[in-house]
Each structure stands twice: as structure tokens, then as C-alpha cells.
Amino acid sequence: MEQWRRNLSRRDALKLLSAAGGLAIGGWSQAGAILAQQLRVSQEIEPFSGPGPNPHWNSVGPYVSEPQKAPLILLTDRPVQLETPRSYFQSTFTPNDAFYVRWHLPEIPNRVDLAEWRLKIEGNVNKPQTLSLSDLMEKFKPASVAAVSQCSGNSRSRFQPRVPGGQWGNGAMGNALWTGVWLRELLDAAGVKQGSVQVQFQGLETGPGPTGSGSNVFLKSLELSDLALDGAVVAYLMNGEPLPMLNGFPVRLVVPGYFATYWMKCLTWIRVLSTPDESFWMKTGYRVPDTPRGNTTPEEMKAGGVKTVPISRMPVRSFLISPDGSSKIPAGMHVTLRGMAFSGYGKIVKVEISEDAAKTWRAAQLGEDHGAYSFRTWEAPWTPKVPGSYTVAVRATDEKGKVQPDEPVWNPGGYLWNKLEKQEILVGTASGGESR
Amino acid sequence: MRKSFSALFPTAGLVLIAAGTAGFAQFQSGSYGSTNTNSLKQTVPPQLSQDGNFSVAPFPSLAPELAEGEGEVQTQSFCAACHSTRYITMQPPLPAAAWDAEVNKMIKTFGAPIPDATAKRIISYLQQHYTPENRKQ
Numbered sequence: 320m321e322q323w324r325r326n327l328s329r330r331d332a333l334k335l336l337s338a339a340g341g342l343a344i345g346g347w348s349q350a351g352a353i354l355a356q357q358l359r360v361s362q363e364i365e366p367f368s369g370p371g372p373n374p375h376w377n378s379v380g381p382y383v384s385e386p387q388k389a390p391l392i393l394l395t396d397r398p399v400q401l402e403t404p405r406s407y408f409q410s411t412f413t414p415n416d417a418f419y420v421r422w423h424l425p426e427i428p429n430r431v432d433l434a435e436w437r438l439k440i441e442g443n444v445n446k447p448q449t450l451s452l453s454d455l456m457e458k459f460k461p462a463s464v465a466a467v468s469q470c471s472g473n474s475r476s477r478f479q480p481r482v483p484g485g486q487w488g489n490g491a492m493g494n495a496l497w498t499g500v501w502l503r504e505l506l507d508a509a510g511v512k513q514g515s516v517q518v519q520f521q522g523l524e525t526g527p528g529p530t531g532s533g534s535n536v537f538l539k540s541l542e543l544s545d546l547a548l549d550g551a552v553v554a555y556l557m558n559g560e561p562l563p564m565l566n567g568f569p570v571r572l573v574v575p576g577y578f579a580t581y582w583m584k585c586l587t588w589i590r591v592l593s594t595p596d597e598s599f600w601m602k603t604g605y606r607v608p609d610t611p612r613g614n615t616t617p618e619e620m621k622a623g624g625v626k627t628v629p630i631s632r633m634p635v636r637s638f639l640i641s642p643d644g645s646s647k648i649p650a651g652m653h654v655t656l657r658g659m660a661f662s663g664y665g666k667i668v669k670v671e672i673s674e675d676a677a678k679t680w681r682a683a684q685l686g687e688d689h690g691a692y693s694f695r696t697w698e699a700p701w702t703p704k705v706p707g708s709y710t711v712a713v714r715a716t717d718e719k720g721k722v723q724p725d726e727p728v729w730n731p732g733g734y735l736w737n738k739l740e741k742q743e744i745l746v747g748t749a750s751g752g753e754s755r
Numbered sequence: 756m757r758k759s760f761s762a763l764f765p766t767a768g769l770v771l772i773a774a775g776t777a778g779f780a781q782f783q784s785g786s787y788g789s790t791n792t793n794s795l796k797q798t799v800p801p802q803l804s805q806d807g808n809f810s811v812a813p814f815p816s817l818a819p820e821l822a823e824g825e826g827e828v829q830t831q832s833f834c835a836a837c838h839s840t841r842y843i844t845m846q847p848p849l850p851a852a853a854w855d856a857e858v859n860k861m862i863k864t865f866g867a868p869i870p871d872a873t874a875k876r877i878i879s880y881l882q883q884h885y886t887p888e889n890r891k892q
Contacts, residue, residue: 358783358786360788361788361792361793366819366844366892367844367845367846367847367848367890368847369846369847369848369887370847370848370887373847380841380845381817382793382795383795383815383817384795384796384797384798384815385814385815386801386811386812386814387811390795393817393841394841394845395838395839395841395842395845396814396815396816396817396818396839396841397814397816397838397839397841398838398839399814425837425838427814429810429811429812429813429814430808430809430810430811431808431809431810432806432807432808432809433807433808433809434806434807434808435807436807476847481847481848481849483846483849483853483857485845486845486846486847526837527836527837528837528865528866528867529866532864532865532866533864533865534837534864534865534866534867535866561809564809564810564811565811565814568809569809599864603864
């Protein structure tokens with residue numbers, strides 16, 4: 320039916336064109352050309368990308384409807400990995416139901432019984448703690464922080480050559496106002512013993528792998544001396560609501576500035592260690608080359624000897640969210656370029672935009688400051704006067720003076736991508752005037 | 756006068772056609788796609804209890820279609836024992852050596868209980884269908 324309809328309209332167009340063909344009056348041939356344009360039928364995105372970089376802003380999977388979630392982009396269904404579509408980043412705070420999801424192991428909770436569930440603080444402590452959710456809500460002063468959660472492998476599908484792993488587009492990130500208990504208060508309540516070196520976090524996610532292997536439990540640890548712990552919160556509220564199960568109900572760890580690998584979901588064990596964590600997820604997984612930007616090459620990796628360190632803070636990034644290039648803009652129209660920026664190294668101090676593929680730059684206006692580790696929105700007015708294709712680029716600078724470069728990153732884990740973003744935007748004629 | 760009118764008549768007819776053409780050219784409307792594309796079913800809100808149990812419905816299973824071929828059955832049964840085979844289809848086309856390394860990582864690092872001969876067949880299957888040279892779906 321659809322094919323018939325399309326064929327018919329094409330035949331009709333051709334018939335009318337030939338009828339008009341005898342007329343050599345100015346403007347009519349142009350009318351014929353527009354008439355001959357087919358409405359493009361929506362085409363499904365290929366279910367994978369490569370071996371070149373994924374050309375789309377988001378990952379290429381289908382939309383899926385998961386419990387407590389808006390339709391999100393599916394990476395994998397078991398365990399669940401979901402990406403947030405671009406348009407949700409128009410707001411400073413990412414809605415809970417649109418917040419991306421990333422689990423490592425297949426056995427993730429569908430049910431938590433709060434009558435039984437307790438957060439345990441144990442290990443090298445004087446007074447081990449066993450706290451119910453109501454203990455956390457009532458016995459400790461609530462603390463709130465706006466912070467970006469970003470998967471270490473966000474934008475992995477940009478890597479060249481491609482690396483295996485979750486093939487995220489740019490949507491493995493989100494910003495929320497997290498409310499809970501300062502981690503330091505909980506550690507103080509338990510009394511960390513002298514000689515302790517790290518604190519380990521474990522949630523309710525498990526896998527069928529052998530005991531002691533990375534496929535059995537997911538564990539992450541941080542140095543007790545790490546300043547990031549001072550800002551860390553055990554959060555029971557996300558944007559003022561309980562956490563969705565897929566985002567870590569009943570509580571998750573929030574480590575502002577750090578990649579989300581440390582933000583343990585369904586946090587149930589906080590373990591103070593007297594020796595460094597030697598488990599897979601610290602010793603082998605989530606490590607980056609100890610080089611500027613975490614860069615290396617496949618050749619260096621093959622040669623061996625690339626020193627690695629556990630991934631930590633997020634390098635500065637910024638994004639153009641609207642317009643997203645999916646529609647044309649009429650020439651001469653005043654539009655507003657909008658997006659957001661963030662950095663794990665502190666406050667965003669500058670966002671610049673370029674309309675000529677990163678050759679010349681001008682400053683964008685920054686939005687409200689919600690804290691050093693939150694999304695910071697930005698906007699810039701734009702009036703493209705001449706029809707044509709424009710490559711809009713955006714780059715941010717953080718308070719440490721770090722600015723996004725135009726060069727890619729490569730490491731075997733597919734981590735730390737922060738090349739400045741570019742978006743092609745088409746501007747169409749609003750009057751039949753000249754083209755660019 | 757009369758003569759000149761009839762001489763003009765054919766042109767007037769063409770102008771009418773042209774006017775219609777111009778009308779179409781300004782816009783086009785009423786195009787709808789085929790049925791049932793891009794739809795996602797809604798679900799009924801869950802029944803909740805007043806106790807301490809906080810639960811959500813089972814997470815949906817969305818197993819992809821694997822490429823047909825020798826080794827598909829082994830790949831399906833051994834890989835899907837622990838994770839969705841979307842972990843395969845999500846990947847970009849990967850070089851043969853990368854598939855070898857992935858399967859070996861599952862066995863040696865993650866402890867997947869896959870017999871040697873089966874592992875070889877799985878690697879060979881992935882290399883037959885999921886490399887830059889041969890990936891189709």
C-alpha cells in the first residue's frame with residue numbers, strides 16, 4: 320500500500336512536470352523541482368555502527384520500555400543498559416525516568432524488602448553499623464548535591480579504531496539533585512581504624528561467575544585519603560524522589576566529579592580495607608593509561624608496558640542539545656543554540672560556540688550555577704543569514720583552565736572521551752535568495 | 756478581439772495547470788507511514804502492597820537475531836547463559852583477533868565454563884559473521 324502510494328505520487332509528479340515542461344517561464348521550473356521532491360520515508364537506524372565512528376549523537380539501538388522508565392535507547396537487555404535520548408538534556412536536571420542505566424552483572428534487583436534490607440558499614444572499623452533506610456533518613460542530617468553521573472565509556476562509539484564494550488553514544492550521562500547522608504558521617508559513625516587505606520563499596524548486583532571473579536560481584540574502592548570522599552553522599556533521593564530500581568534503589572553512592580563506576584547502585588556494603596582492593600574491577604577493569612587525557616595507541620598497547628591507573632575524575636565536556644540538526648532552520652530566523660557543560664575538575668567557567676567548524680569562536684551565556692559538579696546550561700543567539708550547511712561546534716573550559724580539544728582520545732577501554740562536539744545544521748532559504 | 760481571445764485560450768489553459776502545480780509546490784500534505792512502525796506498548800501500572808517490599812516488573816527480554824550459521828547454537832546457549840546476545844550484536848564489526856580475545860576473556864577472566872572445542876566453534880562463528888569483512892546484520 321505504502322509502496323503503491325509512493326509510486327503513484329512519483330508518477331503524478333512526473334506527469335505534472337512534463338505538462339509544465341513546455342513552459343520556460345522563470346520560477347516554474349523551480350516549482351516543478353520542489354514538486355518532484357519525495358517526502359523521505361523514515362528509515363530505521365542500522366542496529367550497529369562501524370567500523371567507522373558512530374555518526375549519530377546517541378547510540379543506535381531501538382527504544383525500549385523498562386519499569387519506571389520512559390522509552391530509552393537499548394544497549395543491552397540482560398544486564399540492563401539504557402541510554403538517555405538527546406532531547407532530555409535540554410534541562411539542567413535529567414528526569415529520573417529518563418536517566419541512563421548501566422549494570423555490569425545480570426542479577427540485578429527487581430525487589431528490595433526494606434523490612435530486611437540494611438546498609439552495613441564493616442571491615443576495619445571500631446563500631447560496625449547496620450542501618451535501615453529509616454535510620455539513614457532520620458538519624459543523619461540530610462545532605463544534597465547536584466552532580467553529574469557519567470559512564471566511563473560514554474561516547475565509546477566514537478573511538479577509532481573501535482573498541483569492544485558498551486557502544487554508547489553521548490547519552491550515558493545525567494544530572495540529578497542527590498539527597499542523602501554524607502559518606503564521611505557514616506564512616507565516622509563506624510569509626511575507621513588506624514591503618515585503613517581504602518573504602519570498598521558493594522551493591523546488590525551479582526552474577527553467576529565463580530566466587531572471587533569479576534563476574535560474581537561488582538566491587539569498587541576509593542582511597543580513604545581521596546578528597547572526593549569529602550563530597551560523597553549515600554543518596555536515597557534523586558531529584559526529590561526515591562531512586563528508580565534501575566538507578567539503584569534504595570540508596571546509591573554519589574561521588575561528585577568522579578565517573579559513575581564508583582557510584583555504587585543499591586549500595587549495601589561499605590567496607591573499610593586495611594590493604595588495597597585487588598579485585599577485578601579495580602585491578603583490571605576501569606583503568607586508563609597514566610598519560611595526558613588517558614591517551615595511548617593500539618601499537619603501544621601491543622608493545623606492552625603502558626602504565627595504567629584507576630579511572631577517576633571526568634574531563635570537561637559540553638554539548639549542543641538544540642537545534643539538533645534533525646530539522647532545517649529558515650535563513651534569517653533568530654534561533655537560540657542551547658546545551659550544557661560539565662567537568663569533574665570543578666566549575667564550568669566558559670562555553671564557546673563556533674558556526675564555522677571550530678575556526679572562530681564566541682562566548683555563550685552560561686545558565687544558573689547549581690554547583691561545581693552539576694550540568695551548567697548555556698545558550699547563544701544565532702541568526703544564520705545565508706542558506707547552507709553550518710558546522711556548529713561547542714567547547715567548554717573548567718575552573719582548572721582545562722579546555723576541550725579538537726583531538727580524539729584512544730585507549731583500549733574506550734574511556735574519557737571529551738573531544739569537542741560538532742553538529743551540522745542545515746539552513747534553508749526563506750525567500751529564494753542566494754545560497755552559501 | 757475575438758480572434759485574439761481564442762489565440763490566448765491555450766495559454767490560459769496552461770496557466771491553470773501551472774497554478775495547480777504551484778499550489779502543490781508550496782506544500783505537500785497528508786503523508787502517513789505504514790502502520791505499526793515505531794510503536795512501544797504501554798503497560799498497566801503495577802499493583803502495590805503496603806509492606807516493605809518495593810518491586811518492579813521483570814525487565815523485558817529483547818534477544819536479537821543472531822546471524823545464521825555453523826556455531827550459532829553454541830554461541831546462543833553458552834553466551835546467553837550469562838548475558839544477552841545483544842552484547843554481540845551491539846558491537847561494531849570487530850577484527851577476528853578481537854573476537855578471539857573477547858571469548859577468551861569470558862573464559863579466563865570471568866570464568867565462563869566453556870569447553871575448549873566449543874570455545875573454538877564460538878570464536879569461529881563470531882569471526883565468520885561479525886568482522887568488518889563480513890558483518891551484515
